[in-house]
Structures are given as C-alpha cells and as structure tokens.
Amino acid sequence: MSQATFSISLTIGKLEASYPLYCKALRILIREEKTIQEIQRSVCWHRLEKLHHCLPRQYKDPNQLYLHLKRELRARSVF
Structure with a gap:
C-alpha cells in the first residue's frame, strides 16, 4: 500500500478553515x-489526524469522529 503524499504544505489555519469539508x-x-x-x-483522514495532533482539545481523534459519524448515519437510516 502506498502512503498519501501531499505537494502543498497547509497551515493550521487553512486546515481549520477546511475542517467542515x-x-x-x-x-x-x-x-x-x-x-x-x-x-x-x-x-481527509490525514488532515483530520494533523488537526487532532496539533490541536487535540479542539479536534477529535479521527477514529472517534469516524465512530460518531457511522453511528449517526446508521441511526438516520433506521428511520
């Protein structure tokens, strides 16, 4: 498996601005x-990891976010 590579270096501010995305x-x-x-x-996973690593109090661990969103989507599909 290959590791994702990024040619553009993003600042924390740019990462924060794109968090909803x-x-x-x-x-x-x-x-x-x-x-x-x-x-x-x-x-998106790598950037969420970067945000969590740099600002752990403001941004959840991507694993926690994944579980939360998965539960949320599962609950919506039940109704």
Whole structure:
C-alpha cells in the first residue's frame, strides 16, 4: 500500500478553515461503505489526524469522529 503524499504544505489555519469539508468527505466515505482501511488512506483522514495532533482539545481523534459519524448515519437510516 502506498502512503498519501501531499505537494502543498497547509497551515493550521487553512486546515481549520477546511475542517467542515473534511468532515463532509469523511461522512461521504462512510455513506459509500468504504472500509476503515480505505478511509484511513484518504486525504481527509490525514488532515483530520494533523488537526487532532496539533490541536487535540479542539479536534477529535479521527477514529472517534469516524465512530460518531457511522453511528449517526446508521441511526438516520433506521428511520
């Protein structure tokens, strides 16, 4: 498996500004029933990890966010 590479270096401010977009992308990947391994190779996952690593009090661990969104989507599909 290859590691994701990024040619653009983003500042924490730019990452923070795009946080809702990364959450939306994660939600879409979950809705498409991608495996956790596939999701962990995504750009949004790596950027969510970076935010959590740099600002852990403000941003959840991507694993926690994944579980939360998965439960949320499962609950919505039941109704």
